[in-house]
Amino acid sequence: MLTYLVKTTQELMMAGIVIGLIFAYARVKCFRPAGRVLMIGFIAGLAASIVMGHVKNTTNLIDTVKWNFGMFAVSIAAYVLFLLLTARQLREDSGTARKGIVYFCLAAIIFVALFYVVPDVVGYPYTFHATEQTFLSTGFLYRLIGWTLGIILSIVAGIAVNRCAGRADEKLLGTVAKLVLLVYSCRLASAGLQAMLARRIIKSNHTLFVIAKYTSNYSNVFIYAVMLLAAIIPAVLCIRSLHVNEPYSNPAQHRRIRIKWINIRKWSATIAVCFVLAVLNLTVVFAYDSRAVELSPVEDSIIEDDCVKVSLDQVSDGHLHRFAYVTENGKQIRFIVVKKTNGSSYGVGLDACDICGETGYYEKDGQVVCKLCDVVMNVNTIGFKGGCNPIVIDYSVSGGYISVPIEGLLEHESQFTGRIVVN
Numbered sequence: 001m002l003t004y005l006v007k008t009t010q011e012l013m014m015a016g017i018v019i020g021l022i023f024a025y026a027r028v029k030c031f032r033p034a035g036r037v038l039m040i041g042f043i044a045g046l047a048a049s050i051v052m053g054h055v056k057n058t059t060n061l062i063d064t065v066k067w068n069f070g071m072f073a074v075s076i077a078a079y080v081l082f083l084l085l086t087a088r089q090l091r092e093d094s095g096t097a098r099k100g101i102v103y104f105c106l107a108a109i110i111f112v113a114l115f116y117v118v119p120d121v122v123g124y125p126y127t128f129h130a131t132e133q134t135f136l137s138t139g140f141l142y143r144l145i146g147w148t149l150g151i152i153l154s155i156v157a158g159i160a161v162n163r164c165a166g167r168a169d170e171k172l173l174g175t176v177a178k179l180v181l182l183v184y185s186c187r188l189a190s191a192g193l194q195a196m197l198a199r200r201i202i203k204s205n206h207t208l209f210v211i212a213k214y215t216s217n218y219s220n221v222f223i224y225a226v227m228l229l230a231a232i233i234p235a236v237l238c239i240r241s242l243h244v245n246e247p248y249s250n251p252a253q254h255r256r257i258r259i260k261w262i263n264i265r266k267w268s269a270t271i272a273v274c275f276v277l278a279v280l281n282l283t284v285v286f287a288y289d290s291r292a293v294e295l296s297p298v299e300d301s302i303i304e305d306d307c308v309k310v311s312l313d314q315v316s317d318g319h320l321h322r323f324a325y326v327t328e329n330g331k332q333i334r335f336i337v338v339k340k341t342n343g344s345s346y347g348v349g350l351d352a353c354d355i356c357g358e359t360g361y362y363e364k365d366g367q368v369v370c371k372l373c374d375v376v377m378n379v380n381t382i383g384f385k386g387g388c389n390p391i392v393i394d395y396s397v398s399g400g401y402i403s404v405p406i407e408g409l410l411e412h413e414s415q416f417t418g419r420i421v422v423n
Contacts, residue, residue, distance in 0.1 A: 015158075042110050142376075156270065164267040231271065309401040312401065333350070348393065
């Protein structure tokens with residue numbers, strides 16, 4: 001749940017702020033036809049993103065890097081052209097061709113802002129389904145909740161920025177919008193640089209390597225910078241709301257002015273809450289979710305009759321127990337045993353799965369959890385194929401022991417690297 005809350009916030013927050021500011025900028029500039037043009041860009045970007053997300057997760061037809069290169073080039077070119085065309089004051093009576101190109105540039109930026117991040121977000125539910133047996137499983141629902149909350153947070157932040165920025169004056173909004181778009185363009189440029197270095201499209205040198213390394217390791221800096229710049233508008237408006245000197249000729253106009261500033265303070269508070277939650281997601285929640293989980297140590301077992309034998313008394317407490325067989329090649333093939341809650345049967349399987357590899361499982365609050373993807377297992381399904389369940393292995397129960405044939409374990413030797421990943 002927390003993993004996808006963080007991922008979704010990380011992907012969508014900047015896009016939400018950028019789009020909200022662009023729509024507010026067009027509204028404050030009184031570009032009457034702009035709203036329709038920008039909405040076309042928004043709808044087209046959203047529709048294309050959903051289709052792309054589906055195609056990427058169901059086929060191998062998409063080269064993401066090539067598509068991103070094209071999107072980066074379009075967005076950065078649109079931003080530069082936008083700056084050139086708005087270097088002189090753009091008014092309602094400006095030339096039709098000039099205004100039309102500005103509308104197109106802003107619509108292109110909106111399209112790319114969606115098309116760059118939304119396909120990955122759309123693809124997350126495919127990942128949920130790949131690691132779960134059913135859409136109604138607890139793990140799937142938890143991940144869906146985290147994904148949904150991240151989307152809602154980003155959308156609300158974008159709407160709040162739009163509503164608040166729409167009350168700012170042209171100079172303030174224009175300056176902030178252009179700076180936000182500059183940071184956004186820098187983010188796209190850095191992502192493009194990383195991809196070109198990885199694909200060896202351009203030759204690496206020390207300077208480029210340092211830039212790519214820094215922007216990759218600290219990519220959230222761009223999100224923080226955009227939030228900080230966007231926060232200037234509500235901060236300035238809130239300060240102005242303390243000294244309102246707008247003239248009015250009757251009580252109705254006075255009430256309208258008061259309501260306007262009350263709404264500004266409400267949207268400013270909403271922005272503050274959204275940004276604080278976003279920062280907490282990207283720092284505190286991320287740190288908590290990515291904390292290292294240590295697997296329990298391998299317990300003693302008996303090697304006898306070409307089997308690894310585990311005493312039933314040793315595993316009858318209902319907790320997860322981990323055992324291993326070390327091959328002639330020095331590889332440690334681990335398996336787990338847990339007594340099921342529906343009777344006297346036992347769940348036995350490798351400490352690895354086909355999806356997540358040998359990362360292993362741990363016990364939390366009486367449940368078995370995959371260390372890599374955080375999927376919660378139904379203890380009663382361990383020993384059956386499907387989802388992120390442990391790989392099924394042969395075993396038998398007799399004479400007070402669970403016996404796991406060594407021959408069966410060796411069939412899965414390739415699943416393990418030989419690294420000792422337990423204490």
